[in-house]
Amino acid sequence: MERPDAGGRAALFAPNPQADEALVAAFNNGSGITGFGNHDGTLTVYFENNRFRDAGLTTWASKVFKAYGRMVERMPTVNKLVCDAANLEHIGFIQGTEILVRDMQNLEAWLKRSGAADSMPEQAEIRG
Numbered sequence: 001m002e003r004p005d006a007g008g009r010a011a012l013f014a015p016n017p018q019a020d021e022a023l024v025a026a027f028n029n030g031s032g033i034t035g036f037g038n039h040d041g042t043l044t045v046y047f048e049n050n051r052f053r054d055a056g057l058t059t060w061a062s063k064v065f066k067a068y069g070r071m072v073e074r075m076p077t078v079n080k081l082v083c084d085a086a087n088l089e090h091i092g093f094i095q096g097t098e099i100l101v102r103d104m105q106n107l108e109a110w111l112k113r114s115g116a117a118d119s120m121p122e123q124a125e126i127r128g
Contacts, residue, residue, distance in 0.1 A: 005072060011035060012093060014109075026049075029050055031047040032063030032065070032066065034068045035071065046067040047080075049063065049079070060111060062128075063119075092124075099125070100125055101124040
């Protein structure tokens, strides 16, 4: 996949349980992680971890929508990185205002590991 434009489809990720510790440290508090593949096999990901405890970013889905918006609008952010694809698990897709989680089990495991189990979506299909 390449960087999507607004309304385009992007991948959703959760850290692999064996991911590099420094990378996982960046993705704290149940980060919503979205991104795309690069030609060299790496991934470019945008993420939102609600570091400043914004009341509008308490759910995993709201974090995903925020990260996706930054990515498609090409907004400057410190919540962006390029990493080896082996560090992340592909768990679904986002397109515009719709999320489809294809691997609820990995998402749930990630949210539990990061202390954000209460932000788990109730269903795999989410409309924002």
